[in-house]
Amino acid sequence: MSVPTPRRHLFKATAVLASVGLLAACGSTGAGTQGGGDAGGGIASEIKLKGIYDTTGPVAYAGVGASKGAQLAMEEIEEQGFLGEDVSISLEEVDTAGEIERASSEFSRAVADPGVAAIFGPVAGQQAATVAPMAEQSKVPTIFNQAGSEGVVIGDYTFRGTAPMGTYYDIAAEHLEKEGLTDVAVIYNGTYPTFAEIGQEIFPELAEKHGLNITSSQAVQSNTQDFTSQAQAIAQDKPDAVVMLLIAPQSVTALTQLSQAGYDGQVMATSVQAAGNVAQAGEHAAGLMYPVDFSAAQDGELAVDFVKGFEEKYGETPDAYAAEGYDSMWWLARGIKASGDSSREGIRAGLQQVAAEGFEGVMGDLTFEGNDMRVSGVLVEWDGTDEKLVTQ
């Protein structure tokens, strides 16, 4: 977004006043040194983590996925003795059930517990943005997955283990350029933050960079259900490709109605279509492409091992949320190892050290912009029943 977060006021306010009253005062006393139980640095034999995200409710799929990935990583870390032979990690999870107040209340409980060394934060953008200032204020390192909005990674103690969709959408534009699909129609959900941002700002910039010509750009709302007229308008224009930035049920309808209106060009969508969310569109979705930060079809060595390990443990193919959770947990472990200190302060320093160097995860080469993860992403194609990699 073009709105810069006015950090000046934020920090002024947090410095002068305890945002959550007595709570914050209690939460922050001594928290910095007691984390992990071993005050003088060093890696404690038991590292206690807290996971505060949705495991029920409308975005449960993201929380549950991240949790499964993180659990798998924890098992591997302990098995390998990555942090030392007798070091164990425990992750206690609480469900925020889609509620902001629940997230901030659980978060405040977690920071008040000096035993909690680090927190995995909420997956929903607004919950994350609400607890982020609390993390900064009480100096508890917090890693967020998903939560792609602004106001989440706001200082030294807030980290994000998911690259926002807009940061790797360039591979979509690149592909369109390479295939010579230069006339592009855009249809996007203007009330859904991630899509509004890509549709209004990121994609137009990318289009310019890659010599694409946006023939039309139509915004809809989250509660728009019928796309007949939009689809017909696009079919009449016959652009080379359509960039479709819609939420899951909308995408199924729009794809179907595009094909019913007689449009047969390339449709470029988003990672929302992953995990079989377009299966209901049947043959209308065949040939659909979308960039993702992780696909189980990826062929890197780490990715293949991860998919195998995940399938053994859970009996299902991992989705991107699981990969993000997995890589985030490894980020944390590497951080602790790098600083050799499992206190809150040590974890913060370690996470930043690892971020500065980058590392290889199941999502490929991970780089960081400050505390915020970046991936190159992969472009995949849905053939009607399965995802496969589009060779670049």
Added chain:
Amino acid sequence: MQELLNTLTLGSIYLLFALGMALAWSTIGILNFAHGAIFVFSAFSAHFISDFVPLSMPAIILISVLVGATLSALTQWLAFEPILKRSKNHRSAELRILIGGIGVAAIPIALVDWATASAPFGFANSSYSTQVYEIMGLRITNTSLIVIIAGVGIAVGLTLWLRRSRQGLGLRAIGVDSETASLMGVNRTVMAIGTMAIAGGLAGLAGALQVFQLQAMGVETGDQLLIKAFAMIVLGGLGSMAGVILGAFVLAGAESLIFAANMGTWVDAVSFGLIFLVLLVRPQGIFGRQEVRRT
């Protein structure tokens, strides 16, 4: 012309959803806020069964209608009737019926949400397939035709039945004055549960047809339509079935125009702004009558 046809289809989808709600409201005075949940749950039930056995369109619709009717009748019997019995008058019951409906709605929605993990569901396994026809340059699918015929047909049929038939008269009598009506030999409870069953069946029909038309449904669809349906009912005038028909097409028309002007993110503001203005000019809605006041 194509735009008109599209608007007609969209309006018919809205109308199908709103009809059941309007029927219950205009006759027995129940504003059922669980209508959206019943709509989603019926369609989901049909999806659930059709995942095991490939079903034809009529079979899917039948399942959806039956589930909707059962749920709605149960809601009336177990929630709304007890609320009415425990209230001094209908007016004081109104708010509690609203809240009761919201509470009831949470249950099927939570079940669907849990079962689908919030992913959209549809009838991909059904034997029905959509055909596209091109007549005189107009594109229309067989599903749209069914939706339009069902929507407009049932709406007109219901309106006439309420106006002309004996049962319709009885029902309307309950709406106006339930005490006198029962003195005249109208069995209120039975009539009310029957009406709610029909309303629920309509929700089920709407749910199934919407999935056929749009190919998928999200669990939040019911809530989104609920507020639109409420707007249509109020816009047309509370208690008037003809008003609902008009309300549905006015809303669909307004939305189509806004999309045509490529102001997609202003849809709610313009359509609800329109409703706001209509209410300022006609405080009883377009077809509302001043004398029957049950608000």
Added chain:
Amino acid sequence: MIDWYTANSVVIQATMTTLLLALSIQLPLRMGVFSFAGVGCFGIGGYTAAIAFTKFGMGTWTAVAFGTVLAGVLCYLLGLLVHKLTGLYLGMATIAFALIVSVVATNGGSLTGGASGLFGALGGITNLHVFLLLAVVIIGLAISEAGRFGRKIDTVREDPELAVALGINVTRYRKLTFLASGLIGGLAGAVTTLLRSTITPAEVNFHLVVVALTVIIIGGSSSWLGAFIGAVFITWLPTVLSFVAEWEPIIYGFVVALAAIFLPGGILGLVKDLRHRRGARRGSTPPPEEGAAAPPDDEPHAPEPSRTPVPSQGGAL
């Protein structure tokens, strides 16, 4: 006690802000005005405060004051437009107002942050501040419920014609209720936003109407005390129910439905009823039926006299 408070301070905070929102809807209902404008004002107050705080560098309390006053003024103007509407027509018009606020916020460009909303608006509000503000609002409302003034308001709700005959300026009362409701709603929005540090357009929607109504109906609609009980109930229920994990939404639905069915006057009505009966049983004057036949009037009434009476079951459960 301190530990308990620390662990639950955010829930306590949420209880207070939920109560503020509910009060902004309850006040017009007590006046027989079926207005949900408080929800739109929640959005106006929240956005105004966040913009004032983050874009113009105002202090916390100036921002809150701005949000509150602007919401109050806009709500009063809305009231001038729609005060002639009644019942669900008014409900619909005011819901439309709330949805329009949300759409304007979505399309407000960099001022409102578009669909992503505003972030980083963490004001310096503590629980004590919220408590004091709430106390001021409640004292005001308690005055409006007591004595002559309270009876006047009851008359405006129950029988506007009678009220006019008694020399009460009903129209003025109704317009002023919009102002008061807007101020409370705006305050609720401003405080909630500066506590959470964020506000998004998706928040200002029908869901808030549902929350406010549920609080009022479950707690009791006749008095601020009912809204208080309802706010405590609704805010703490999920915490209490969290052990049932994924069954929680289902149980929540059941509890809300059961409360709507079995508690005609809300929890407050139930408590009053029980007290009344105990008083009757202690053997003083009133015969037992009286407690059942004349329960405290806990439901708001639209101004029209009732036309569809259902045989009274009294307050018996």
